[in-house]
Amino acid sequence: SSELTQDPAVSVALGQTVRITCQGDSLRSYYASWYQQKPGQAPVLVIYGKNNRPSGIPDRFSGSSSGNTASLTITGAQAEDEADYYCNSRDSSGNIWVFGGGTKLTVL
Amino acid sequence: QVTLRESGPALVKPTQTLTLTCTFSGFSLSTSGMCVSWVRQPPGKALEWLALIDWDDDKYYSTSLKTRLTISKDTSKNQVVLTMTNMDPVDTATYYCARLYYDILTGYVPFDYWGQGTLVTVSS
Numbered sequence: 001s002s003e004l005t006q007d008p009a010v011s012v013a014l015g016q017t018v019r020i021t022c023q024g025d026s027l028r029s030y031y032a033s034w035y036q037q038k039p040g041q042a043p044v045l046v047i048y049g050k051n052n053r054p055s056g057i058p059d060r061f062s063g064s065s066s067g068n069t070a071s072l073t074i075t076g077a078q079a080e081d082e083a084d085y086y087c088n089s090r091d092s093s094g095n096i097w098v099f100g101g102g103t104k105l106t107v108l
Numbered sequence: 109q110v111t112l113r114e115s116g117p118a119l120v121k122p123t124q125t126l127t128l129t130c131t132f133s134g135f136s137l138s139t140s141g142m143c144v145s146w147v148r149q150p151p152g153k154a155l156e157w158l159a160l161i162d163w164d165d166d167k168y169y170s171t172s173l174k175t176r177l178t179i180s181k182d183t184s185k186n187q188v189v190l191t192m193t194n195m196d197p198v199d200t201a202t203y204y205c206a207r208l209y210y211d212i213l214t215g216y217v218p219f220d221y222w223g224q225g226t227l228v229t230v231s232s
Contacts, residue, residue, distance in 0.1 A: 033218045035155070042204060042222040043155065049214050086155050088218060095168045097145065097218070099155040 004032075004087050004100035011106040012077045020072045020103045022087030030094070032070035034063060035086045037102075043086060047072055074105075082107045110134035112144075112205050112223035119229050120195050126228060130188040130205030134221075137163055137183050141210035144188040145219065146179065148201040156201075160208065161188055195230045202227045 004024040012018035022032055031050060035043035045054050047063035060075045070089070074081055087100040116128035128146070135142060145160040159179040160168045169177050178191045188205060203226055206219040 031215070035219065037155075042225055043219070044222075045218070045220050048217055048220075052214060052217075054220060088155075088157070096171060097157040097160065097168075099147070099157055102154045 004089060004098050006085075006087060006100040006103045008101070009104045009106070011108055012074070013108050014079060015076055017073065017075045018077050018105065020074075020085050020105065022070045022072075022089075022100050023068055024089065024098070024100075025068055026089055026091050026098070027065060027068050027070050029092065030090045032063070032065065032087045032089045034061075034070075034072045035088065036081075037084045037086065046085075077105075077107050079107050081105065110207060110221045112207060112221055114203060114205050114223045114226040116203070116226055116228065118227060119231065121232050122196055122230060124195050126190075126192045126195050126199070128190045128192075128203055128205075128226065128228075130190070130223060132186050132188070132205070132207070135207065135209075137161075137181050137186070137188070139163055139209075141212075143208040143210075144181070145206050145208055146188075146190045147204045147206055147219070147222075148199075149204070149225075150198075150201040153201075158192075158203075159190060197230045200228065200230050 033048040034046050036046050037043040046061045051063045062073045064071050084102045086102045112132040143162040146158040161179045176193045181188045206222045208218045
C-alpha cells in the first residue's frame, strides 16, 4: 500500500504535549519523516529516521514508531509550533515516496 | 550552504506541457547517494510527491502521474528538469524541488532542503 493516513486536525494547550500520528502499511518497513509547514512557506524537515532532528530543530520535537504507526511528539508545545505537519515515507517498493494528508496543529 | 530554486512559467494553458527547472547549489548530483525530487501542493491541499532522480541517473515517478512526467538532470549545470505533459486545471499547484540523500550511517535523509516553490496556474 502507498497511503499514509493522518488526522486532519489536532489541538494542544500551550506548554502541553501533543502527539501527531501517521498510519500506513509501509511504516512497518520504512521510517517516517516529518515536516512542518507554516502558511506561505516551504516545508521544513523536523524528524527523520529512527528519531533524528536536523540541526536547528528544537529538542521538544521527537519521533517514534510502532507497527504501522509513526508518531511525532511535541513536548511543551509553543505558539510557534502552530502549523501543518506532514509525514512522509516510502511505499512497499521502496522507490516511491508518499506524503500523508497533513495534520493542522492548533496551539491554544 | 545548500540552496534550491525552482523556475518556470507561472501560467500554462490546458493540454500544454509544463517544464520546470530546479537550480541548486551547495551539493553535487554526481555525489553517491544524492537525489533531487519534485513535490507539488495545490492551494490549500496536501503535499504530493512527484518524481525523484538520483546520482546514478535512476528515475522514479508517482504511480498516478508516471505517464505524464519526465525528470532529468544536467550535473554540469547543477540543474534538474521536470516536464509534465497534458496539463489540466487540477494541476494548478506550487511546485517544489527538494534534496534527498542516502547516508550510510543514518539511511535516507529525505527532503532536508527545499526551494521556495513556484506557483503554476493552469488556465485558458
